[in-house]
Amino acid sequence: MNKAKNIGMILLVVMVLIATYGFFKITSLKKELKTSEDKASGMFKKVSEYDELLRIDSLLVIGEYDSAINAYTSQLSDKDVEEASGIQLRIDIAKKLSNLNRSQQFSELDLTEKDSLDSIQNVRISSIPREIKQYDSLNFVLEKTKVELVSIKRQLQRKSFGEYITFTNKKGSQFHYVGEVKNNKANGYGIALLNTGSRYEGEWKDNQRHGEGNFYWADGEHYSGNYINDQRTGYGTYYWPNGEKYTGQWKDDKRNGEGVFYGADNQVVTQGIWKNDKLVEEDKSKS
Template sequence: MKKLPLIQLFLIIALGISILANFLLLNREEQEVDPKQVQLLEYYEIKRNADSLMLSGEYSKALERYQEANSLRPATFSSYVDSMTIALSNDLHDHIALGDRLSNHLKKYQGKENILAKDTLKKKQMISHLELQWDSLLIKHNHHLQLLEEAEGKIAKLELNLHQANKSVLMKTFKNQDGVEVKYIGHTINDQAEGYGYAIFDKKGFYEGHWAHNKRNGKGTYYWANGDIYKGEYVDGKRSGIGTYHFSSGEKYIGGWKNDLRDGEGKIIDAKGKEVASGTWVKDELQKDKTKKKK
């Protein structure tokens, strides 16, 4: 016949004791109150509570209750049960010690787990930040590529325009409507001076400004060999419109012109900057003299 394990034997004994205690509790009112019996009932009650705590796994509380029960244990209690109780108490101490060690290991593990979780969170946050930076750099890179492509397109267009402009800028010699030899360099269309250019007139004067059909047209400046300068408007190679004629003496005329002659409203300023004459000019003659007398 197989022997029952120690723990099962103890539980059977505890169960029997609990049944006996219940029986005694039910009948104690009908019997005379005996202090020893009361002590015994209290002992069984505490033992039963300790058994319940042990079965539910609450070893620390069960040990406390067992110790409390031992303090009330009757002197006639079986020595066999005493030895079982002592053995069980020792087992409980071992279980509690083991539970404490497991609890400490669990706390250490939880601490390491918390540290690992924090470190993992930081790494995830860092990865998210780097991903955002990468996306931002990628957007900027694509934008710069677009700007670069646009710039390359503009450069190609400018190179084409410059190439065409170089073809249209020529140096040529021709005679104007007055038969004067003109050596010209500048923009041309259909082999004629057109646009902006420079010219020497029969080695006696120099012009820079706008041209049309080999003639000075638009704004320009003419320099004579004697030091006189005209800066103003031209029409078909003639001074026409508004212009200023600077004499080499320092005086200047500011006003209207027509066919290379002063025509329209104008005035003369002396070398000191003082106005000395003004009025209406016709074919280079002042019609209404407003000459100011010198003080």
């Protein structure tokens, strides 16, 4: 009788132990599940936050600096977003760009004297009256805005989170850059604004324009084409505000190789072989 009672007690203890283990196991699994759900919720929140930052970054691209500053400021209430995304840095850069934009007043000298970065002086437009130049510049700005909208869409499609860096290139030009960054340098697709009012959007490699890109000068001139090691090299087109353009080969930032110069009416003015921005062999048979 006592033996049976002892066996019963042992079985009861075993059952209690199994039940206790099961309870703690279930509790542990519930905690793990809750942790996983919290992590997933946190990830969705981060994605949403970065999507919002990307939307605000796009305001900088189109020059709405004050709107961008207000939108960034509203994000400062969330310390996690501020620490992870460098919102204060974004605000500082946006303020600087806003001040530059307000203080930028282009005189006649400003219109003809570009920043030292890559501009081509076209002797054909030097005699055009000031009023016509200004009209052409305004017309070009309208066309450029259409191009910029396409560029913004392309940037959004690339899922860039809009990381900011500032750097000075070998030519001494300072860039405020937003786009893809690797090893603390511009690598991939991005947009850069210069203190002079010029702007480049396109592909980068180690803080140098490298690949396909577009460069806009403040007076309305525009280059669209290939770059290698921060210089126009390969095929590209250079546009002047009055409608003239050159399209053809480039090397070391200058027209080198076969190229065609078009007038404002899109008719061929001259074409042939170019060397260091000068036509050295004209092909009259195709003019």
